[in-house]
Amino acid sequence: MRADRYQWVSKSPEKTRQAGEALAAYLKTGDCIPLIGDMGTGKTTFVQGVARGLKIPHEQPVTSPSFTIVNRYFGSSKLFHIDLYRLDGQTSLDDLEIEEVLTEGGIVFIEWPQRILPLIPNIALTIIFTWNMEEETLRTLMFESIEPRFSEFFERLDHADSWD
């Protein structure tokens, strides 16, 4: 099947959060969403929005998982936020028990996923974040999926500028 690609420009961190919040409605248990992009391009900000959409209580703020590797949140679904940034080539993935997390029955967002992409059984959607060097607040998000269920989400993003 042909992969659907959709490109969207976020004008602020809050718009990035709103996009994540909107995406939450189209996600289901077991989905793995690799987030690819440089430091500071809005990956964790996006997941903060997803958490809002999944009704994760405010008492559990979504913070960077770079230090803890895996953060777990419990809302209308389980949300796992993984960040492999800190890993060097020496770390064995077996030691991290990442495969257990992938199959634990939650929605899994993975930052710096390059090393474990081959292990992921079911990539629902990939999001690639890039800078806009001319305008400091702009970020380009490229969504890619072979599953048709996200097409409505992409249509909603077309109207993101008019969101509150």
Add this chain to the structure above:
Amino acid sequence: MLILGIESSCDDTSIALVEKGNSVLSNIISSQIKDHTRYGGVVPEIAARKHLEHILPVLHSALDKADTNISKIDAVAVTHKPGLVGSLIVGLTAAKSIALHLKVPLIGINHLHAHTYAGCLAGLPFGKPHLSLIASGGHTSLLECHRHTYRLIGRTLDDAAGEAYDKIAKHLGLGYPGGPIIDKLAQSGNKSIIRFPRPMIDHDTFDFSFSGLKTAVMYYLHNNPETPPRDLAAAFQDAVIDVLLTKTLKAREHLAYDTISVVGGVAANSALRAAFKESADRTHFSLFIPPPVLCTDNAAMVAGLAYHLLMDNIVSPLNLGVTATADIPLK
């Protein structure tokens, strides 16, 4: 009263023996062990498996250093939250086994409470109401601390302060961990080349945010690639310290505390220590910052705090579990 403390919430496996809550007989931390041959090439690791490899050698080392025997201990204390679950389980399982075998009490300790107790190891009387800033690679929180009551009044909403240091250092190609490297580099840098944003500094909560500062530094470097790293380091560090100090002082004023402790790995930063000391001298509050070895993760703070819990008959059941997140009530 001799307490064995175990800390394994993140990278480091640490075991300490502490007498009466303040006399540290030994405080062994796996990453500090220089004799790699004995331990098979120890590198700080995130994995539970590494804790499993380290825990017995570290235990023997701690007992040797304290010149004692495990049968002499009166209780076992262990960090059981928050942290990496797999890592916490290794420490907790070891602690339970020792407690069960020796028939001594088990005392589960909250990692953040233990960090604030490092202030007590630096002279702060236990139970004296004070405000504690915990800044490390994994946490940036402001806590009100009373005897056994803690209240979280502020925390980072994105990156921890130490994490911002690590990420900037990695971006500048300076290596890991970023804190000591940037601290050293900043000493010869000019912090006034640019004034980086101070995220949330004027916000009326005591929460922190460091993600935007990280991004601002990266943009500045992109647009001004010739900037000497030492100047960037100095200007970045100035912003971090300004936020940490300003927020802490604001909380102190708002909540009327006359005593502050600064703990966690970032409290080992020389410029942060100097800034707080200068402020304490100028505005007259009592300040307690532990020596660097007690700022970063260590088991002495765990065993030390446990003494006071034990004195007040607060012990844990042998079916104690681990929790990834802290459950300090917010507001």
